[in-house]
Amino acid sequence: MTGINTNTQQKTVFQMEAVSKTYDMGEVKVRALRSIDLELFEGELIVLLGPSGSGKSTLLNILGGLDVPTEGKVWFKGRDLTLASDAALTQFRREYVGFVFQFYNLIPSLTAKENVALVTEIASHPMRPREALGLVGLDDRIDHFPAQLSGGEQQRVAIARAIAKRPQVLLCDEPTGALDFQTGKRVLEAIERVNKELGTTTAIITHNAGIAAMADKVITMRSGEITHIKHNRVKVTPSELEW
């Protein structure tokens, strides 16, 4: 699969070839991905669209080394992730990948700053937690515990936590799914800013088509297959988004 690159100098970050994933759910087998081919490039902001159960999260998890495909190959900058051991995948996540989850998944017993520090402590060239929280506009809430933060704030802590290690890829699974319109926008702004300022390859999962307008590339999925890939010639900023 070859996309039309807006910038011909871009390097390939991820390459997937005939990737399938089947979950064994006791009595039934769920085919989450069916022979996916895909290429993602450095600095791209990608939006993955699709209804529930279309395989978006599975795709993202496999890219992030959180899960392994049942069949097929995945390369990250030429390294075959499907051959990687559990320890190697851990190392891969530690060095290159930032995650943002729909339900934030902050450690409840740690403050905002400490949640970020949890990641910076094991990264090789991290920014300071305060700096990361500044990037998402949370300078004044750094000593709050998750329970003392609103949903949007918690999600921005999660983003700060994900980007603080200066990852090469930022993977966001429904980052605004649990948030209202205005808060959602602020979170997306934070993500866009990271993408722009740090040049981090970013993939956002959403089932909200309105968000697609901020992406370089929009991938639509259904029933474990990619049905459509669209390149936005003109991106809009999150503040201009409407849904």
Added chain:
Amino acid sequence: MNCLDRKLWRDLLRQWGQLIAIALVVSCGIASFVMSASAYDSLKLTQTAYYDRYRFAEVFASLKRAPESLRDRIAEIPGVAQTQTRIVVDVIVSIPEKVQPATGRMISLPSVQNPMLNDIYIRRGRYIEAGKADEVLISEAFAEANHLDLGDTLGAVINGRWQKLRIVGIAISPEYVYEIRGGGSLSPDNERFGILWIEREALANAFNMDGAFNNVTLTLSRDAKEEYVIDRLDRIIEPYGGLGAYPRADQLSNYIVSNEIKELENMATVIPTLFLAIAAFLLNVVLSRLIATQREQIAILKAFGYTKAAIGFHYLKFVMAIVLCGATLGTILGLWMGNGLTGIYADLFSFPLFRYNADWRVVFSAICISILGGVIGGLKSVYKAVSLPPAVAMRPEPPPEFKPTLVERWGLQKLFSPAGRIILRNLERKPIQASLSILGIALAVAILLTGRYFEDAITHLVEVQFRHVQREDLTIVFNEPRPARTRYEVAQLPGVIRSEVFRSVPAKLRYEHYQHRIGLTGIQANGELLRPIDRDLNRVNLPPDGVVLTKKLAEILHVKPGDLLTVEVLEADRPVRSIRVVGLVDELMGLSAYMEINALNRLMREGQTISGAYLSVDANLADKLYTRLKEIPAIAAFTTRQAALDSFNEMSGRNMRIMTLVLVTFASIITFSVVYNSARIALSERSRELASLRILGFTKGEIAFILLGEQAILILLAIPIGFALGYSFAAFMSAAYNQELFRLPLIVTKSAYAFTFLVTLITAFISGFIIRRQLNNLDLIAVLKTRE
């Protein structure tokens, strides 16, 4: 402090109640272990050191009278290291201002203090002065029981002459660590029996023992054969009325002290090991579930690139923090209690110095066992969480497959409300977890029952021994066998309501290569004051011929009714005879070999002869009787049943009861901890589900019913299992306490079951109450915000 450590610290603080409950289980296990083991070590060490330093003899023998020249022949026996000849005589002693007389065992001392076998340690005062025939040292326990001090005087009938003895020293000896007279009595009566050390010349003069001795003790060289030396010694002293030499193992004081130490070793190994194992198991169950509730956090750490090892180490620290807390508390508690227990023994036994000694290896191994239990449990869950791909682990566990339960398949669902069905399906869905919870609670119930078992067993033992078997008030023993007509004189003594005579003959019973030194006791067949009984407390009738043995003695000798025993009598002409075992009795204390008195007289080929009498006494006339007894030189000793009972209660009884109290307390704590943790973890695991139900309109009461109802079913299932387990523990203890000195019957009373049931229910209610309050604070909004 890095962030993971901070998380650790806050997690610990947040769940403090639960974690303290877990730590308490550890501390109970370790405390009981450390207490018993350190008391055991202290006692063992003290005993060994004392025997060694004060040259406790290894072979003992009494005889009638032998010339001092015999000493050289004895010393020449190959294997004999040191030889000591003495004069030992029991006399009636009168203590100023005391109505009851006492038996004084007079032991000769050389006129100049030199290191000797069975050396005395002078607690207070000084050694006797040469040539002063009226100076004595007395044993410490006797002095204390009778409030005697230096300078006080005692009266004694020595060889028919009244003599005044002045106390110049208070001493102890390795021979009488436990001061007991012997001759059937296994309980000390320090008020009525004591040791008097006196210059040998004075004793020799009084008892016509100039240049002679009636007691010899030996130590052996390293390569000596004990049996050989005893055999040779017996042959040498036989013509001089030798009563049979015996080894240190059979020396009464040592026998009892060693038994007590052995008993403590049982206590120190069996029960605490059981406790520790159970604590480790509970720790395993509780921590594995506790950490399982952190499954998602573990997954996130892994998603961020924390290695398995780093995550494992993090939770290892979590487990270690709890275990070490418990271990520290347990060790401190155990040392404190061990010190206390050692103090009790220090009171009971006469040692020159009782040093409390805790072996750190013991403490260390106890802690290691706990840590192992906790770590295995904790890391099992961590491993389960980290070995899943993080994407999978971060999701809540896949919705479990629910099926209609067995009850519903039987078509009984109408009997249950939706809430009831939730409970049943939950239990049936996680059979392993439910079984582990049940097993955990059952084990707690079992140790509670075991703790109570000791109390009941001792009570039963006392009841059997001191109400069903021994029914006399007083036992008198003559200084030598008397003709049967003496019984009429005894019956005439003031205050005597009933008297029954007995004949007791020191003997060695042999069957094949098994043998045991024991007195044959001849009693009246229709006697009421001493009644041999069987297991059901029914009287065992003595047949006109043959011997009836305590079951334990039959075990030692490997005989059964019908077998022919060889009896080697150790007095008079020392006849050797054969006698048939005609029955067994189930006495719980000591060992006995009963015969009908006439049968014993026939066996001895003597006329009607008696050694003493059991008396039933009118309490109002008791003082008069005692005054009269003091004046009768023919009486060497007398014991009261009450004193024996008191001293039993003081010795084994008290120790056992203290242990029981400790065990029951610990078992209650463990029961509470297990029940509480089981419910509390269920609450963490299911808070979302329960909060969702609340949102759907279930009342607080209804969700409490779902959660606590499940726990109630677990507890109700666990109790009968715990009873069965507890009964088998009790059976195991009963087997472990099948000793010569006493045997614990397998008696688990209804009240023990009731007590256990009640304690379990109370702890269940308390934890239910706490959980109920936590349920009231369930955060409903949090459920809406997070995924299901």
